[in-house]
Ligand SMILES: Nc1ncnc2c1ncn2[C@@H]1O[C@H](COP(=O)(O)OP(=O)(O)OP(=O)(O)O)[C@@H](O)[C@H]1O
């Protein structure tokens with residue numbers, strides 16, 4: 001048995017799709033037509049059975065966990081004789097480039113906001129914390145985007161720390177996949193009940209970086225972490241497929257950094273995307289992302305066509 005299998009056996013309770021899907025039955029959950037069209041708006045490729053089998057039980061679990069944390073806050077305030085201070089619950093979502101982190105994050109955002117205990121759910125991606133393009137060029141990191149050293153980790157740790165401190169209005173930097181760069185404008189995070197923080201680096205620590213600087217980890221501020229997992233052969237295929245689709249969407253914009261790829265024929269575009277995978281995203285997955293997997297509270301394992309095959313929950 002491989003080391004990671006041994007670690008998973010020691011740390012996690014495994015569920016196959018069937019046993020996991022039954023866990024939503026304890027509390028009947030239904031989706032209205034409006035909910036379904038909201039979810040279809042996120043990604044028309046997501047199937048209804050994926051939502052009912054995987055995401056409904058997951059949103060029920062998260063609701064119970066968030067409520068328990070809120071109740072703990074009430075007890076603590078009673079003990080201290082204080083007024084309840086507002087506290088944001090942070091859920092992080094990690095995993096490879098193209099595994100579907102942002103799709104998972106947006107589905108969870110939509111489902112979690114339906115619960116009365118936590119209606120305000122914000123979503124931030126760590127892409128905004130990549131150094132601006134000029135800075136990446138200055139540091140010689142243009143071919144290392146997504147690697148630990150390409151992120152301003154100080155800014156990211158300050159951000160999650162400000163959220164946890166209960167600061168009323170915390171700005172978050174934004175990233176554009178069109179310009180391939182950080183945007184000028186920021187977005188305001190105003191004390192949501194839940195913040196979902198999505199990015200390939202959310203389970204990394206400074207020790208994973210080539211230059212180690214002693215400061216707290218993002219995970220010190222995160223309440224519950226999820227790792228979206230899949231075999232690399234699927235990840236590469238999903239990356240290449242998305243790249244091919246981008247030719248008629250993101251790359252078609254004349255302002256796009258990769259506009260010159262818009263006119264590539266299928267075979268040229270496949271070659272190009274495979275090269276980016278083999279030289280950047282694949283090595284980053286193996287060296288810096290996958291090794292953080294068993295730090296997560298929950299692992300979602302996907303197979304062919306993004307179908308969720310297994311859920312591993314920390315004991
Ligand atoms: N559940 C799903 N069912 C079908 N297709 C999906 C699903 N989740 C994601 N995809 C597709 O897989 C590709 C990658 O998804 P997504 O953009 O959410 O990944 P990501 O992990 O956030 O990527 P990145 O790190 O590059 O931002 C997209 O083409 C998306 O449409």
Ligand SMILES: CC(C)(CO)[C@@H](O)C(=O)NCCC(=O)O
Pocket residue numbers: 097127145146147200276280281
């Ligand atoms: C922005 C990241 C790092 C993460 O989402 C990624 O999408 C990326 O741009 N990687 C660099 C190589 C590539 O263009 O896929």
